[in-house]
Every structure is written in structure tokens, then in C-alpha cells.
Amino acid sequence: MERTDGVLRMLKINYASSQDDVQAFSWKPVLKIFTFLNEEEANAMAHDTRAILQYMVIGKDNPNSVLNIVTLARENGRSVQDHITKEMWQCLNDFYHGVRQEALADWLQKEDPVTILDMLIKYGVLYFGTTDITMARGEGNSFINIGKYLERAIQSADILDVKFSDVNYDLGETKDTTYWKYLLLSISGYELYLKTYRGGFEARNVMEQVVLNDQFPRSVIYSINRLHRYFERVKNERNTPDFNQIDFMIGKLKSSIKFTTPDSIIEDGLHLFLNETKNSLYTIADTLNQNYFALI
Secondary structure: OHHHHHHHHHHHHHHHHHHHOOOOOOOHHHHHHHOOOOHHHHHHHOOOHHHHHHHHHHOOOOOOOHHHHHHHHHHHHHHOHHHOOHHHHHHHHHHHHHHOOOOHHHHHHHOOHHHHHHHHHHHHHHHHHHHHHHOOOOHHHHHHHHHHHHHHHHHHHHHHHHHHHOOOOOOOOOOOHHHHHHHHHHOOOHHHHHHHOOOOOOHHHHHHHHHHOOOOOOOHHHHHHHHHHHHHOOOOHHHHHHHHHHHHHHHHHHHHHHOOOHHHHHHHOHHHHHHHHHHHHHHHHHHHHHHHOOOO
16 A cells, blocks of 8 residues: 555656656666566656556556556455455445446546546555554554555655766756656655755755755655554563564664764765665565465
């Protein structure tokens, strides 16, 4: 569900960006972040806005389309229906039926896509809000949030990595203001940036906010802090060895980011830093799956 929200917000903001600069705009960064297309396939679709929207929202052959992700989320919800609230299940069900409407393909092709994307985003917002106010604060709620913040941290690192690759990871690069504006809008960080930094848009400040600002809900450090917080709640007498292994891994990553600075990231290389962070998150996710969910 967190990935669905990220995909939809990215599509909405990038569609607005594509209307500002129709000739030069490319969807390739979005495809690189959220799909498994190879270079040739991505290049073939990169400038066809309507085809991208169809592929990303209702593409049955795209594992990361909103349709396929919500379908999987609903199946997961069905399998644990006794452990989630009736209201939460209803939200999942409504989202599922909303994204499966036959008219959606025509709307995405002919109508204003922002209206459709907003409708789907609201389904997600309703799901998150309902989950937050109806789920008991037990193990189930903890695992929901562990998954959410793992996904969010990886998404933010991915988005930053792809966007900075366009400027060769040069944090002194003076890019068009709209470039950084749309990046921040896509992760709901634009208003906070304006309140935090008074000197206009600079690559270094954008990187600092998305990685190190622990007041920004989509920053890497905020997500890892919350990941650690919710993981600590699943400790019990039966899982101590498995818990300690993963707790150490999360704590190590949390400390390495908490005690870094923008200058040290720049000195060591932003791409290397983001890659190491993502690899650590993938390792944590794999170990979590092996220790808590894998069938033996």
C-alpha cells in the first residue's frame, strides 16, 4: 500500500511536470524507480504519457502497477482477515473495486488524468487513516508499519538516486528550480523545504532534507527511526535470537545515518551512500522475511 501511494503521487506530479515542458520531458526516471523494464523498453515508452499512465495504473503485465499491487494487498488482507479490522478490510476492498472499474482505461486515455489519480490517492489516504485509527497496537500493527517504513525508506533513497544521477551526483550543480520543486512535490516535501531553507533551491539542501531531516516523514532517517521503533515492539521470549539479529542490523544502519553529515556524504559520494543504504535495507527485509515469515 505504501508503494501504491508512492507510485500515484509520482505519476501525478510528473504529469504536471510533463505539461510544463512537453518537448523535453521524459518518464524514464519514473520507469527506472518503479518498474523492471530494461533500457530499451523504457526508452520506447519514455515520451508517451498516456501509455505510461495505462501501464503504471492498470497494466496487468506490470507487477508494480497500482492494479496489481492493490490486488496483492487485498489478497494479503483476505488471508489475515481475522487479524485486521472490518473498516480496514472495507477500505482495501473499495480501493480494489475502484481501480478495477472498466471505465478507468478510457478515463486515463481521454480525461484529465489528475482527477483519476487524485481519486485513487484518496482511496489510499482513507486506507492509511482508517488503519491508524482502528487497528489495535499489537503485533499486526507493528508488522504493517515495519513494511511501510521499509518501503518508504527505499523509495526515498531510490528517488533521490535517480534524480541526482541526472546531474552526475554533483551537489554543486545549478539545476532549473522546477527540477527540485517537482522532486520535492513528488514526496510531499516542498512546503517543508520552503520553511526550512530560505535561500532558494540547492541540490545540497534537497539531499539533506530527504536523507537527514528527522522531522520530514518521508526522509530516510525518519523512516529508519520508525522502522526501529515498530520492530522493537515485536520482541517476545520466543523470538529473542531472531529479534536480536535484526535489531542489531537496524540499529547499525540507524547509527550510521544519524551520525553522518551532508559534507561527509558529499565527500564519500552520494551514489555510494544511497546504494549502501538501500542494500542494508534489502538485507534487513530479507532477514526479516526469513526469520518471521518464511516457511520451513
